Amino acid sequence: MAETSENIQSELARRHRTAAIILGAMLCLTLVLIAIAYFKAEQLARGGDPQLAMALWITILIFGLGSFVLRRARFQSMRLKDIAALRGLSGLLASLQGTTIQIAFIGGAIALMGFVVTIMTGHYGDMLRAGGVAAIVLLSAYPQRSAWQRLLKIVEEPINASDDPPTEGYVA
DSSP: OOOOHHHHHHHHHHHHHHHHHHHHHHHHHHHHHHHHHHHHHHHHOOOOOHHHHHHHHHHHHHHHHHHHHHHHHHTOHHHHHHHHHHHHHHHHHHHHHHHHHHHHHHHHHHHHHHHHHHHHHOOHHHHHHHHHHHHHHHHHTOOOHHHHHHHHHHHHHHHHHHHSOOSSSOOO
16 A cells, blocks of 8 residues: 555654654753753752762663664665665654654653753752753754654655666566
8 A cells, every 4th residue: 555645744744753852841841850950959958878879870872872872873865765665654654753762762761861960969950960961862862853854855766766677688
């Protein structure tokens, strides 16, 4: 069953909107945690093991760098073309949406880990640094609808071109 352009465009709009809303929600979560830490950091301080705080900082670093590696690996052009060939354009859009949502949750996890470090240390600066890392991860993963549309056009051309048999030298 061939996918019509209207169906693909409506699915693109729906999937893009969902990914952007989830990413925006994680960005809002980050900003709310930064605000809470700013106003209540000293009152939230519970103390804790400094080694655990350092372990959380290392985890934040790994999550931050890992999000960029994940995005690069999942958005490789050959991988996206293979997904489009195997699952069609709907599968490609699902993959784009899924990767964006995964990176959004990684950014949210970074913000939450920073908030835990702030609770352990009582320093607002810890949440500010972790919130900055989370914001960078989230803003770098923001889905640009025009990029998704360009990708669909690039991937769609070879699929449509391969449906027509060659006119010269065709052996049945």
